[in-house]
Amino acid sequence: MPYPPPSRALTGPRRRTLFASAAGAALLVGCSGGSGESRESSAGSPSLAERVRARAARDSVGLVERYDAAIAAHPAAAERLRTLRAEVVRHAEAFGGTIGKSGATTSTSPSPSASPSPSPLSSPSPSPSPSSPATEKDALVELATAERALADRRTAALADVPGELARLLASVAAAGAVHAYLLTEGAR
Amino acid sequence: MSGKADGKASEQRELKALQEALAAEHAAVYGYGVVGGRIREGRRTEARSAYDAHRARRDALTREIRDLGGTPVAAAAAYALPFPVPDSAAAVRLAARLEDRVAGVYADVVRATAGERRRSAAEALREAAVRAVRWSGESVAFPGLAERAATGSASATPTA
Numbered sequence: 001m002p003y004p005p006p007s008r009a010l011t012g013p014r015r016r017t018l019f020a021s022a023a024g025a026a027l028l029v030g031c032s033g034g035s036g037e038s039r040e041s042s043a044g045s046p047s048l049a050e051r052v053r054a055r056a057a058r059d060s061v062g063l064v065e066r067y068d069a070a071i072a073a074h075p076a077a078a079e080r081l082r083t084l085r086a087e088v089v090r091h092a093e094a095f096g097g098t099i100g101k102s103g104a105t106t107s108t109s110p111s112p113s114a115s116p117s118p119s120p121l122s123s124p125s126p127s128p129s130p131s132s133p134a135t136e137k138d139a140l141v142e143l144a145t146a147e148r149a150l151a152d153r154r155t156a157a158l159a160d161v162p163g164e165l166a167r168l169l170a171s172v173a174a175a176g177a178v179h180a181y182l183l184t185e186g187a188r
Numbered sequence: 189m190s191g192k193a194d195g196k197a198s199e200q201r202e203l204k205a206l207q208e209a210l211a212a213e214h215a216a217v218y219g220y221g222v223v224g225g226r227i228r229e230g231r232r233t234e235a236r237s238a239y240d241a242h243r244a245r246r247d248a249l250t251r252e253i254r255d256l257g258g259t260p261v262a263a264a265a266a267y268a269l270p271f272p273v274p275d276s277a278a279a280v281r282l283a284a285r286l287e288d289r290v291a292g293v294y295a296d297v298v299r300a301t302a303g304e305r306r307r308s309a310a311e312a313l314r315e316a317a318v319r320a321v322r323w324s325g326e327s328v329a330f331p332g333l334a335e336r337a338a339t340g341s342a343s344a345t346p347t348a
Contacts (some may be wrong), residue, residue, distance in 0.1 A: 087329040093332070155310050163299035167333070170298040170310040172315035174291065174331040181318050182327060 049161045056157075056169065057097030059150055063088050064099055066146055070139045073132035076138065084179050091172045097183045144183035151176030198300075203258045205293070206249055207301035209309070213246035214263035219286040222269065226279035237282065238319055242290070245312055252305065280323050287320035288331075292308040295332030 067085035071078045089099050132139045154173040158166040220239035227235050250260040273282050294316060297309035317331035330336040 084327065087327060090329045093216070094336070151314070155314070158298065158310055159303065159307060164304060166310075167295050167299040168330075170313050171295055171330045171333045171336075173310065174314040175327070175329060177314045178317050178321045178327050179332065183319060 021154055051093050052157050052161050052169070053165060056154065056172070057092055057095035059153075060088055060092035060095060060172075061097050061099060062130075063146060063150065064092060066132075066143060067131040069130045070143055073134075074136040074139050077136050080182075081143075084182065087175060087179070091175065092171070094168060140183045144180040147176045147183065148180040149181070191292050199256065201300045202305070203253065203256050205297045206253050206256070206305075207250040207258065207261050209290075209293040209297050209312075210246060210253060211261050212290050213249060213265055214261070215241050216242040216286045216290050217246055218263065218267050219269075219282055222273055223283045223286075225278045226273050226276055228276040231276070231280070234322065235279075238283065238287075241315065241319075248308070284323035284326075285314045287323065289335075291316040291320060291332035292334055293332075 064085060067081055067088060071081050071085065074081075092099055133142055151173040154169045154176070158169040158173070161169065217239065220235060220242060223235050224232065224239060226333075253260045269282065270285060271278065271281070273279055291313050294309045294313035298306050298313065301309060313332050320331065321327055330338065
């Protein structure tokens with residue numbers, strides 16, 4: 001039997017809302033905005049935090065390049081990979097990185113909103129473009145391994161940085177673990 | 189010197205974040221009880237192990253809060269579900285929602301803590317995010333960060 005609606009099952013103040021979606025989201029936003037930003041000095045030095053952030057941006061840009069190589073080499077997997085790639089682009093941007101602009105660590109791939117037709121072979125990127133393994137399965141495994149290794153490195157790095165950056169690193173590391181899952185175990 | 193006052197304030201923030209996480213874990217344990225009763229046979233083991241994981245986190249948080257001199261928040265006698273859960277598909281949706289909520293509170297614990305507690309919270313966030321996608325089939329760019337959730341979610345791929 002389904003649970004009765006809240007109005008029929010009141011048990012006084014002990015009863016709590018599991019989380020009405022709108023209210024829950026508002027609460028989380030409230031928590032997030034209220035604290036943290038003003039306490040960036042709570043751990044680590046600004047330069048360390050800046051180095052960690054810059055490293056995180058570079059790492060995400062590098063990961064985007066790996067996705068581009070895999071997408072170019074394995075068109076059959078492209079649709080699936082583009083979804084994950086778009087999220088990695090957002091990670092790079094959240095750390096202050098840019099995709100598609102010139103610069104030592106950026107790739108020449110299109111912006112996330114552009115239609116994805118990367119061609120790493122023609123990329124004038126200063127660092128060698130990553131190549132993708134010959135089979136689709138190997139390519140996905142390699143991406144998953146890269147995602148997981150990066151997630152582990154970020155989880156280790158978040159110990160030393162201020163709270164707000166640590167929170168972002170932890171979230172992006174979690175996203176990396178999710179990607180690794182989707183690339184391997186989550187495969188159809 | 190404001191060092192002592194800062195330490196006190198940061199301990200209060202830490203305690204508050206841990207209490208929020210404990211409240212969410214209480215809700216998750218309750219919620220997975222509902223999930224377990226509705227979910228189809230093929231996914232029952234998965235629901236069971238998630239239930240066990242949340243119980244373990246709940247107990248660990250209870251200890252941490254006591255260690256900090258706090259009184260752990262108690263579970264509510266009952267919780268209102270966010271939507272009716274008459275069948276397996278709804279149970280899967282509820283499980284995903286539970287994990288999203290848990291991911292959010294652990295992200296806040298990461299911010300409010302340091303050292304081992306922060307590391308543990310980051311791990312809990314990661315586990316919740318992976319469980320969430322196992323249920324929903326849908327990746328999100330920033331697990332646990334509601335303020336970044338507005339855009340960019342993948343299209344749904346129901347796995348129920």
